[in-house]
Amino acid sequence: MTGLYIHIPFCRHKCRYCDFPSYGGVESYIPAYTEALCREISTSPREGLAVDTIYFGGGTPSLLTIPQIASVLQAVTQHFVVDSHAEITLEGNPDSLDGDYLKQLRRLGINRLSMGIQSFQPQLLHSLGRIHSRRQAVEAVEYAVRAGFDNLSADLMYGLPGQTLQMVSDDLEQLFQLPLCHTSVYSLILEQGTCLHHDVTTGAVSLPPDEQVDAMASLVHQAFDAHGFDHYEISSYARPGRRSRHNVKYWTYVPYLGFGVSAHSFDGSVRTAHIANIPQYIRDAGRQSVLAESVIIDTKRAQEDYCFLALRMRDGILYDDFARRFGVSVESEFGKVVERLMAQGLLEQTERGCRLTSLGLAYGNYVFSQFIR
Ligand code: SF4
Numbered sequence: 001m002t003g004l005y006i007h008i009p010f011c012r013h014k015c016r017y018c019d020f021p022s023y024g025g026v027e028s029y030i031p032a033y034t035e036a037l038c039r040e041i042s043t044s045p046r047e048g049l050a051v052d053t054i055y056f057g058g059g060t061p062s063l064l065t066i067p068q069i070a071s072v073l074q075a076v077t078q079h080f081v082v083d084s085h086a087e088i089t090l091e092g093n094p095d096s097l098d099g100d101y102l103k104q105l106r107r108l109g110i111n112r113l114s115m116g117i118q119s120f121q122p123q124l125l126h127s128l129g130r131i132h133s134r135r136q137a138v139e140a141v142e143y144a145v146r147a148g149f150d151n152l153s154a155d156l157m158y159g160l161p162g163q164t165l166q167m168v169s170d171d172l173e174q175l176f177q178l179p180l181c182h183t184s185v186y187s188l189i190l191e192q193g194t195c196l197h198h199d200v201t202t203g204a205v206s207l208p209p210d211e212q213v214d215a216m217a218s219l220v221h222q223a224f225d226a227h228g229f230d231h232y233e234i235s236s237y238a239r240p241g242r243r244s245r246h247n248v249k250y251w252t253y254v255p256y257l258g259f260g261v262s263a264h265s266f267d268g269s270v271r272t273a274h275i276a277n278i279p280q281y282i283r284d285a286g287r288q289s290v291l292a293e294s295v296i297i298d299t300k301r302a303q304e305d306y307c308f309l310a311l312r313m314r315d316g317i318l319y320d321d322f323a324r325r326f327g328v329s330v331e332s333e334f335g336k337v338v339e340r341l342m343a344q345g346l347l348e349q350t351e352r353g354c355r356l357t358s359l360g361l362a363y364g365n366y367v368f369s370q371f372i373r
Contacts, residue, residue, distance in 0.1 A: 001083060002046075003053035003249045006037065006072060007260030008061040009278060012095070016129035016199070019191035021262035021276050022059040029278050033260075034068040036285035038075040040259050043286040049257070051076070052083040053246035055091075060116075062092030066104045073108060087151075087245040089114055094132040094140040102140075102147035112151040112244075113144050114184075120174045121167050124160050127205065129195065134174075141178045151242060153182035158216040160188050161196070161205035168216045172223045181242040184235050185220050187213060214362065221358075234312050234356075234364055251309045253302075253325070269302075271295045299326065300373065303333055308368035311347075316355025330354075337370050 007021065010033075014024040054076060056069070064072075069090070076082060089112040090105060097115070105113075119125055120134045132140075137154075144152055156175060158168050175183065190197050190207070199205045208216070221231060229237035233251060236244065249256050258265045261281045263274045273293040275281060284290050297305065303326055310317045322330050330338065330353065338354055341347040346360035346367050360367050 001050045001052035003055065003246045003254070003256040004051050004076060004080070005055050005057060005246075005256055005258040005263055006041075006061075006076075007258065007263040007274075008056060008058040008064060009033075009261050009276075010063050011058065011060045012063065012093075013129065013131050014195075016127070016195040017188060017191070018129075019194050020059070023278065026278065027063060029282065030064060030068065032282045033278060034064065034071060036282045037072050037260055040285040040290070041072070041075040042079050044079060044257070044259075046257060047079055049080050050083065051080045052086050053249065054082070054086060054088045055246040056089065056110075057091050059091075060093050060096060061090050062096040062101070066101065066108065069105070069110070070108055087112055089153075089244070089246060091116065092140075093130075094136040097140040097143060099143040099146060102143050102149065106148045111149070112153065113149050114153040114155070114182075114244075115140060115144075117154045117175075118157045119160065119163075119167075120171050121163075124163055124167065127161060128157075138174075138178065141180065145179055151182070152178075152180050153184065153244065154178070154180050156183055156185045156220075157188055158185065158220060159208060159213040161200065161207055163208060163216070165212065165215055165219065168219055169223075172220065176223070176227050181239040182244060183224070183229070183237050185224075185237065186235050187217065217362065221361075230314075232314050234361060248313075251312045253306050253309060266297075269297055271297060302326070303328075304371050304373065307334060307371040311356055311360075311364070311367060311371075314355060315352075316347075316350055317353040319353040322353075334371060341367055341370060 009022050010027050010030055011022045011024045014022070088110050090110045091114045093116045117137045118128060118130055120137060122134060125132065141152060154175065156171060190200055200207060224231060224237040229239060231237050232243050236247065255266055255268050258274065261274055261278055262276045265272045272291055274290050275292045281290055306322065306325065307317055317330060319330050338347060345357055346363055347354045348357045356364060356367060
């Protein structure tokens with residue numbers, strides 16, 4: 001079944017490290033944007049498609065009011081066939097998640113929350129430009145549990161300016177006191193054009209040295225392992241049975257359909273991306289003109305994409321699945337690459353194929369690049 005992604009590009013404040021398609025201070029567009037989303041969903045040519053995951057991502061989807069989220073969900077259920085056990089996730093930031101709002105979200109059918117916590121250290125939250133406090137993060141989780149959510153995820157970051165190993169350890173200790181069943185832990189990527197990039201390049205702040213970031217990564221892996229989480233994807237840890245069903249679709253080459261500005265879709269053979277301009281989207285939603293890009297994925301490219309996406313998962317490349325999809329073997333297409341990466345200690349054999357080793361996890365981008373022919 002397909003997954004739906006719905007992009008909400010609004011944030012109260014732009015974080016200093018963020019290069020996601022999100023904008024601060026333009027919340028006045030939200031009502032018209034919500035209507036445009038409903039229009040785009042209701043006129044999708046994929047009417048009747050079976051859907052088993054819906055993901056409200058951002059930006060900060062929790063800036064939408066309950067009636068606005070309800071209207072988008074209604075457009076979805078009227079136009080698509082939504083599985084009765086669908087995973088319906090909404091991303092939110094702790095400063096926009098209060099008890100009453102969460103109860104109403106749960107009543108609407110949202111059954112999974114993904115919270116942007118990032119850190120519990122006040123000075124790091126401040127330097128990242130996050131506008132929530134440690135207390136708000138803890139309270140948001142408590143409110144969510146009281147509202148009936150039992151599928152809670154959080155995002156955490158390491159490799160931050162001014163961050164020490166002890167701070168990462170404290171964040172993990174705090175995190176494991178919360179009833180979360182999923183966490184995505186990201187190493188900071190310094191993106192060009194962000195305020196933080198400017199701060200680092202002008203010397204106003206400095207990043208921890210690489211060996212310290214590696215030590216942080218090891219600490220994170222060991223801590224989640226010790227707490228019984230399954231490290232099922234490079235950055236993702238889940239309690240048993242609590243993998244993100246929506247995100248797993250991206251990594252296992254399952255089609256998905258995106259709505260809203262900057263949203264991407266993949267139907268198995270074509271990838272498309274929407275325009276990023278909010279006023280233009282509001283005007284044109286439902287028309288072809290919201291498409292910014294459309295790329296036909298030929299077999300060669302599909303095999304490459306399949307391999308490096310699969311390698312993000314701890315299950316890795318499944319040789320029988322590859323052969324079933326493409327009618328050729330991994331051995332015939334990438335045999336030499338796999339052999340070389342194994343000799344370098346970056347890939348290891350599994351019962352059904354191959355996957356990244358612990359060393360390979362640290363050099364993921366290099367490994368992925370080797371599959372591009
Ligand atoms: S809340 Fe998330 S999407 Fe919004 S600016 Fe911060 S990091 Fe970016």
